[in-house]
Amino acid sequence: MKRKKFKAVALAHLDQETIDQIRIWRNQDFVRLQSLRQEIIDEATHQKWVEQLKGDDNRHLFVCYLDDEPLGVIQLNYDPDTDMVESGEYLVSEDFQACGYGTILQFFEGAIIYEVLNYNRSCGVVLMTNTKNVRLQNRKSSVQEVNVHIKVGDADREIMRVSMTKEDFVRDKEKTLKLVSHFVDPDIEVIL
Numbered sequence: 367m368k369r370k371k372f373k374a375v376a377l378a379h380l381d382q383e384t385i386d387q388i389r390i391w392r393n394q395d396f397v398r399l400q401s402l403r404q405e406i407i408d409e410a411t412h413q414k415w416v417e418q419l420k421g422d423d424n425r426h427l428f429v430c431y432l433d434d435e436p437l438g439v440i441q442l443n444y445d446p447d448t449d450m451v452e453s454g455e456y457l458v459s460e461d462f463q464a465c466g467y468g469t470i471l472q473f474f475e476g477a478i479i480y481e482v483l484n485y486n487r488s489c490g491v492v493l494m495t496n497t498k499n500v501r502l503q504n505r506k507s508s509v510q511e512v513n514v515h516i517k518v519g520d521a522d523r524e525i526m527r528v529s530m531t532k533e534d535f536v537r538d539k540e541k542t543l544k545l546v547s548h549f550v551d552p553d554i555e556v557i558l
């Protein structure tokens with residue numbers, strides 16, 4: 367079987383059509399309802415957010431492709447005070463769920479965080495109702511804090527906080543690479 371090639375393209379290299387498409391991908395119920403911000407994002411809000419990202423070296427947005435087909439979106443926000451990158455990601459189609467694509471996307475996300483951008487620690491928040499992501503996180507060497515409750519809109523929601531170091535990523539890498547490299551060339555191409 368011919369392996370697919372993973373490519374991540376940073377915001378600075380995306381055309382306006384792709385930037386507009388991100389809003390449509392992000393507004394899909396299967397993504398929106400697993401996010402901390404659950405309202406539908408309008409065009410003006412999206413464009414304002416994109417402009418903020420463009421002017422901030424600590425924030426990164428990547429559209430990811432497998433053989434030039436859109437796969438997912440990765441967003442990273444680095445906080446210099448805590449020396450942590452907050453990460454979030456989603457697949458661009460509900461049809462891609464539960465086929466291993468999330469495993470592939472999160473693997474390359476780790477490679478971008480620790481090996482391309484050279485950050486040391488990452489963190490994230492997962493709603494406990496997001497069973498797919500909870501299961502993915504449970505497979506990793508991340509530190510998890512559970513039984514945390516936060517307000518999402520007006521609702522009290524249980525979340526899991528996860529944090530991971532570069533050492534954790536390296537520890538998991540070989541195992542995940544075995545799985546991922548059956549389907550995808552492990553050499554990452556990142557257009558920064």
Ligand SMILES: CC(C)(COP(=O)(O)OP(=O)(O)OC[C@H]1O[C@@H](n2cnc3c(N)ncnc32)[C@H](O)[C@@H]1OP(=O)(O)O)[C@@H](O)C(=O)NCCC(=O)NCCS
Nearest residue numbers: 397400455456457463464465466467468469497498499501
């Ligand atoms: C979260 C997300 C990236 C996971 O991607 P995915 O392709 O669905 O995940 P995978 O196919 O790689 O499978 C991951 C795990 O979910 C499990 N899973 C798959 N379908 C499932 C289902 N219907 N119910 C529960 N678990 C399921 C898989 O078994 C696997 O766990 P296991 O191998 O340990 O058993 C993807 O679903 C997504 O984009 N969701 C919407 C946005 C989102 O939640 N982003 C994360 C924000 S914190």
